[in-house]
Amino acid sequence: MTERLTLFEDRPYLQFCPHCGKSTLNRPIVQRLMCRSCGFKLYFNAASAVIALITDGLGRLLVTTRAREPAKGSLGLPGGFVDLGETAEQALSREIMEELKAELVSARYFCTEPNIYPYKGVTYVTVDMAFLCEVSAPERVEPADDVQAIQWLYPNQIRPEDFGLVSMRNIMRRFLAQGQVS
Ligand SMILES: [Zn+2]
Secondary structure, eight states, rough: OOOOOOOOOSSOOSSSTTTTTOSBBBOSSSSEEEEETTEEEOOOOOOEEEEEEESSSSSOEEEEOOOSSTTTTSSEEEEEEEETOOOOHHHHHHHHHHHHHHOEEEEEEEEEEEEEEEETTTTEEEEEHHHHHHHOOOOGOOOTTTTTHHHHEOOGGOGGBBBBSHHHHHHHHHHHHOOOOO
């Protein structure tokens, strides 16, 4: 039921060695790039990202329409990258304020899913951490930064395949399977 990620099938993670500058990096083997010229090894790990599953107390989930690439125009969920030095909870609170002009009042861990996020020629691999969230005034939530539109959906109105990012499709499948709407 969970979709698997395909990593770096169509584009290199990095073209030039950051140590010697030559284009002699191997094909990535998921965890590591190595330069055939100088032996430099570059390890890379998933970036942290957060996803908010915001419910309204009436059994509905807040779903967004993405205003930007990747997957512009598809359904999405509020969230984004964890900035350097931030906690996941701080990132969640900041993203909810930026994208919805709403105040986060509670967040409870739900699940994580890996994701791949191509943005302007760079491919980011993330681990998306999903939290069940409540905001202070759900009726006043409005689309802002990165969000084209919002809608509140009952579980029977949600189709995971309408979401543009693989992590969100998988999180929605798990959310619906557990009946997690309160
Ligand atoms: Zn090198």
